[in-house]
Amino acid sequence: MAPSELNLAVLIDGDNVPATYVKEMLEEIAKYGNPTLKRIYGDWTKPRLGKWKKVLLENAISPVQQYGYTRGKNATDSAMIIDAMDILYSGKVNGFCLVSSDSDFTRLAIRLREAGMTVFGIGEKKTPEPFIASCDRFIYLEILHEAPEETNDKVQPAEGRKGRIDKVNPKLIRFIANTISDLEDDEGWAFLGEVGALLQKKQPNFDARNYGFAKLTPLIKSIPQFKVELRKNPKGSRNLVYVKNMK
Structure with a gap:
């Protein structure tokens, strides 16, 4: 809805x-x-x-x-x-x-x-x-x-937020990787919008901002284990984002 x-x-x-x-x-x-x-x-x-x-x-x-x-x-x-x-x-x-x-x-x-x-x-x-x-x-x-500013999709912590951002850790990476595997096609690619929705269903408190990123895409891009690809959207001007696990 x-x-x-x-x-x-x-x-x-x-x-x-x-x-x-x-x-x-x-x-x-x-x-x-x-x-x-x-x-x-x-x-x-x-x-x-x-x-x-x-x-x-x-x-x-x-x-x-x-x-x-x-x-x-x-x-x-x-x-x-x-x-x-x-x-x-x-x-x-x-x-x-x-x-x-x-x-x-x-x-x-x-x-x-x-x-x-x-x-x-x-x-x-x-x-x-x-x-x-x-x-x-x-x-x-x-x-x-104390809402942070966004610079290059990375959240810049305000004074009152220092120490409140979680670190990207192996547990988080496994969680994202497993979710991508749940949705991947025959070539290993998954639509990031669907990945984000499933991450939320699995873990209601999942939020890229918890890790210092404004949105999910820059969080994924920051992790070397994942590959991101932009594809033309046939129904609009904004590109579609796809992600896959690096084997």
Whole structure:
């Protein structure tokens, strides 16, 4: 489904996401769909949510008050889950964006996908694997904060991002190589668009930006084990990118 056709409910766990990420986070969400509903959950009587209060109006995010009824229990999670199910049955959206680093939303993401919803997850790199795996796509907040400039397809880390970029390692190379093998034709070539889509399905948190690259193509080009070929697109002006494993 094209981003223009996807209406998203954006539900933010105010207890688990820093307010400093809000601008970049909403810009990223807009790439995948139309955020028709934006809510943030938390106990707004608590000082720790003070920074969120300053950005709610300018970003049209509706705050939902949830008192902590019992010490040690997260009432915010429960309120967000109940709201998500109400929104699901309203039929007003066809996708959700769950913004949290909390594994408590794993079952919610699974349930929403079972109902045919597209589910995006956004959270910090500390997010547990089960929640990441339960989403169609998971984006790390760290790669969005202080958006880097792109020079020759390579991301130039801003001051606040140093040390947040992962290194290209043998595990990543094997992952990409195996995916190319899954899709290759008789001559070993695979269309990079299909490779990228399958990488995302296999590993929802896969993102070239995690490794310091703006897009998948420059990441692939930087790895000597892969060969890239540009082919004319008979249906358009932009070239098609194909990739193969070097034997």
